[in-house]
Amino acid sequence: MKNLLNKIYSPAVAVAWNLMLVYVVYQIARVEYYLENSSYLNYTIETFRGGFVFDTSAIFYTNALYIVMMLFPWYGKETRTYQQICKWLFLVVNGLTLTINLADSVYFKYTMRRTTTTVFNEFSNEGNLGSIFGTELLNHWYLVVLFVVIMLLLWKLYAMPQLEAKKILHRWKYGLICLAAMLTLTPFAIAGMRGGWTTAVRPITISNAHQYVEQPTDAALVLNTPFSLIRTIGKAVFSVPNYFDNPEEMEAVFSPIHEPNDSVSTTHHLTPTTPKNVVILIVESFGREYIGALNKSLENGQYKGYTPHVDSLIAKSTTFKYSYCNGRKSIDGMPSILSSIPMFIEPFVLTPSSMNNVTGIAGILGEEGYETAFFHGAQRNSMGFQAFARKTGFQNYYGREDFCEDGRFGDDSEFDGMWAIWDEPFLQYFAAKISDLKEPFMTAVFTATSHHPYAIPEKYEGVYPDGNLVNHKCMRYTDMAIGKFFQKVSREPWFQNTIFVLTSDHTSHSDHAFYQTTLGGFCSPIVIYEPGQEPQVIDKIAQQIDIMPTVLGMLGYNKRFFSFGIDLFNTPAEDTWAVNYLNGVYQYVKHGHVLQFDGTKTTAVYSLEDSLMQHNLVGKVPQQPQMEREVKAIVQQYMERMTQNRLMP
Numbered sequence: 001m002k003n004l005l006n007k008i009y010s011p012a013v014a015v016a017w018n019l020m021l022v023y024v025v026y027q028i029a030r031v032e033y034y035l036e037n038s039s040y041l042n043y044t045i046e047t048f049r050g051g052f053v054f055d056t057s058a059i060f061y062t063n064a065l066y067i068v069m070m071l072f073p074w075y076g077k078e079t080r081t082y083q084q085i086c087k088w089l090f091l092v093v094n095g096l097t098l099t100i101n102l103a104d105s106v107y108f109k110y111t112m113r114r115t116t117t118t119v120f121n122e123f124s125n126e127g128n129l130g131s132i133f134g135t136e137l138l139n140h141w142y143l144v145v146l147f148v149v150i151m152l153l154l155w156k157l158y159a160m161p162q163l164e165a166k167k168i169l170h171r172w173k174y175g176l177i178c179l180a181a182m183l184t185l186t187p188f189a190i191a192g193m194r195g196g197w198t199t200a201v202r203p204i205t206i207s208n209a210h211q212y213v214e215q216p217t218d219a220a221l222v223l224n225t226p227f228s229l230i231r232t233i234g235k236a237v238f239s240v241p242n243y244f245d246n247p248e249e250m251e252a253v254f255s256p257i258h259e260p261n262d263s264v265s266t267t268h269h270l271t272p273t274t275p276k277n278v279v280i281l282i283v284e285s286f287g288r289e290y291i292g293a294l295n296k297s298l299e300n301g302q303y304k305g306y307t308p309h310v311d312s313l314i315a316k317s318t319t320f321k322y323s324y325c326n327g328r329k330s331i332d333g334m335p336s337i338l339s340s341i342p343m344f345i346e347p348f349v350l351t352p353s354s355m356n357n358v359t360g361i362a363g364i365l366g367e368e369g370y371e372t373a374f375f376h377g378a379q380r381n382s383m384g385f386q387a388f389a390r391k392t393g394f395q396n397y398y399g400r401e402d403f404c405e406d407g408r409f410g411d412d413s414e415f416d417g418m419w420a421i422w423d424e425p426f427l428q429y430f431a432a433k434i435s436d437l438k439e440p441f442m443t444a445v446f447t448a449t450s451h452h453p454y455a456i457p458e459k460y461e462g463v464y465p466d467g468n469l470v471n472h473k474c475m476r477y478t479d480m481a482i483g484k485f486f487q488k489v490s491r492e493p494w495f496q497n498t499i500f501v502l503t504s505d506h507t508s509h510s511d512h513a514f515y516q517t518t519l520g521g522f523c524s525p526i527v528i529y530e531p532g533q534e535p536q537v538i539d540k541i542a543q544q545i546d547i548m549p550t551v552l553g554m555l556g557y558n559k560r561f562f563s564f565g566i567d568l569f570n571t572p573a574e575d576t577w578a579v580n581y582l583n584g585v586y587q588y589v590k591h592g593h594v595l596q597f598d599g600t601k602t603t604a605v606y607s608l609e610d611s612l613m614q615h616n617l618v619g620k621v622p623q624q625p626q627m628e629r630e631v632k633a634i635v636q637q638y639m640e641r642m643t644q645n646r647l648m649p
Contacts, residue, residue: 012181014159015070019059021157022094025150026055026224029101032146034221036105040112040516041221042214050212050222056192057204058227062097066090067185070161073178083160090158095151097226102143104225106136109509110452111328112521113583114206114220114228118350135418135453205231206584210598215613216585217518237351238344240639241599243632253633256340256641257649258549258567260558277498278365278551279434280444281485282333283478284451287507288523289515290475294319298512306467306475309483310527313502317529320542320568322589322608324578325506325524330446331383333505336544338362338444339392340563341647344581344638349384353642354391361548363393364561365442373398373437375430375445377420385446394444403429420448422457423481431488439494446505449481450474469509495531499554501547502527514611519587519594522580530554541589542568543578560649564638579634588631591623597631 030051034043060067066089069077104115137144195204206228209219244250288294292305293314305311326336327343335341335348339360348354362372373396374389376382380399389397403421404412406429414425421429430445437443449456454470456477464476482502489495504524510516515523526542528550545565553567568576577590585603588595594613596604605617605624618624641647 010161011070011178012185014161015067015181015185017159018090019063019067021154022059022063023052023055025094025098025154026059026101027051028146028150029098029105030055030221030224032102032143033105033108037108039510039513040109040217040521042218043221046212047218047221050209051224053195053204054209054223054227057195058097058224058230060189060192061230062093062226063090064189066093067189068182071178071182071185073176073182078161087158087160091151091154094154095147097224098147098150100225100229102147103136106140106143108220110506112217112220112518113328114223114225116206116228116232116346118232118346139453210584210603214604214616215518216583216587216596217521219583219585232346237346238353238639238642240643241632241636243636250633250636253630254637256562256564256637258561258563260560275368275370275440276555277440277494278361278370278442278555279489279498279500280337280361280547281482281500281502282337282444282446283482283502283504284330284447284449285471285506285508286447286450286475286478286504286525287510287515288323288525289507289510289512290472291525294525298514306472307479309479309486310502310525312483313486313529314527314535316531316535317527318533318536318538319525319527321537321539322578323524323526323542324519324522324544324580324589325504326522326544326578326580328506328521328582330451330505333544334385334388334446337503337505337547340545340548340565342543342545342564342579342581342638344586344635349388351642353645353647354388356642356645356647358392358647359562360392361551362389362395362442362444364552364557365440365555366393366395368557369440371395371438371441373433373441373443375399375426375433375443377403377423377426377446377448379420382420398429398433406432408432416449416455416457418453418455419451423447423449423478424457424484427481427485428488431485431492434489435492435494439497441494447478447481450478450508468511471509490531498531499551500527500529501551502529503544503547517611517613518582518585518596519589519606519613520611521582522578522587538568538573540568540571540573541576541578543580546576562647562649564634577630579631586631586635588627588634590627590630593617593621593623593627595624595627595631597628597635599635602628 034041066086069086069089107115195208206223209222210216212222213219290306291310292303292307293311295303295305326332327347329347331347331349332343336343339358341348366372372394374394375398376385377400380386380401386397400415400421403409403426409429410425414421416422427445434443450471454474456464456473460477464473466473503526507521507524514520524544526547543565545563546568549563549565550568552561553570566576574591577588579586579588584598586597588597592608594606594608595602602618602624605621606613606615607617
């Protein structure tokens, strides 16, 4: 009887065994994900429990065809050829999901979250992906070894159904048993995909991972990448919450419309006859951590950082005690810095809302007679920067092709072989082209060398040695390039009449615990340099979306404009704030605290003095209700305006 049952139920038994193997593979991938990023993540029993829920959903989605093929009540499928096809389908599908999980463990350090389908649009215009993947395969060869070992084990341990079942059973009995097995498994599969049994349970989404973690960053460990991709296919990015039923009440709490004169700095009034030029430097991956002048308390005051030239610039500039980026990707930086639009949910430029009517500092100043130009040393259309620059009002765009055509500089031999022209020659080109512009001008440059794969020109190998992290030598090189840029432009006649702003698009690798926290991962420099002005460190909270309204205030701009940020010079310290989004949680910084809001409730409040975010003060901070009310107004304003095409004043 035992032998007979084994033969009768062999397809169902084989499916159960093989799916169990997949569960093991997903857990191995999760452990690898943790080990690859252990300084950022915490692995707990709750991580394992939550991971099982999301793994179940992904496994049943990706193996649905395999399950149907194995259990389909067709008598003729019990052949060696058919079963080999099923085996190969099983191996290919689960080999692909394993590859995605392993690859995403490397990408996490750049985004602090699981990858979603927007990644396909993000890199759609890049022609160097083959080189990037090749480099990563070499750098992470151990992941290739792990993949091969796991796939060999799957091959060896795969359970092949016993074909004798066909010989023992009549057609109708065989079909009935297979049908019964399929009908029995179907409700389990549906519940697994949805994340629960009852009709009251909505299909789980990425945000559900937060119920298993204390910190938003750890949600990435609960999730798996196949699930994140599946759940974001064709999904509407923005949905409008109903925190406020009364629009006037919401506007009173927060409005992104800046009225005339409310953003005009009381300390920077300029007459219309002397409009100042504006130059914005967006430095790739240039987090606060690398800048010695902004980290005087690190390493018992002995920390020197990797940026002596930027340190020298800061000694003559205005900086802020707290300063943050509004996203974790390069494509988040441009909207935040140049159009004062933060990243919520997904990068703005990858959402349908990017087709909304929108402008930025270039468009606003262009209407005031400024000549505007954007510079990026990569090929045209890289990262969609050219399209966004044009949409937001930049009159001119200069990239790799333009650099190579300019006889005053090098040719394509200055290309780094991966992304763009090396920072040193391109910033010299940028400096020269600025002098070709008619004053007043507004211009911005986006650097590239301090980007993965963190190479520097061969002639500087050994000059800028490796540091504790793989990108430290690039930071030294880019800092040198910035220093040479300011050395060159300081001799130009327009220099004294120019506002310079230096920031980063986002942060990057970290070797200090403070910068590895959920909030620390958003610490970016915001440096405002006006030749001849007194340097100062202001005890305020600054963010990238404040750059546009602050500069407009410094220029004396007195017309209505749209901006989610504030004028830092004309706003009292207690009213300055910052917001960012990570893994379904909004972080709102104000009143010496950071509040974490998951869209429904406040999950945590930490003092900014609690640099490692170890003491959750939720329910214990008097300002919590007001902070929650304010972040709700910001989020609802954002969602309403994105979905209703209201990004203009």
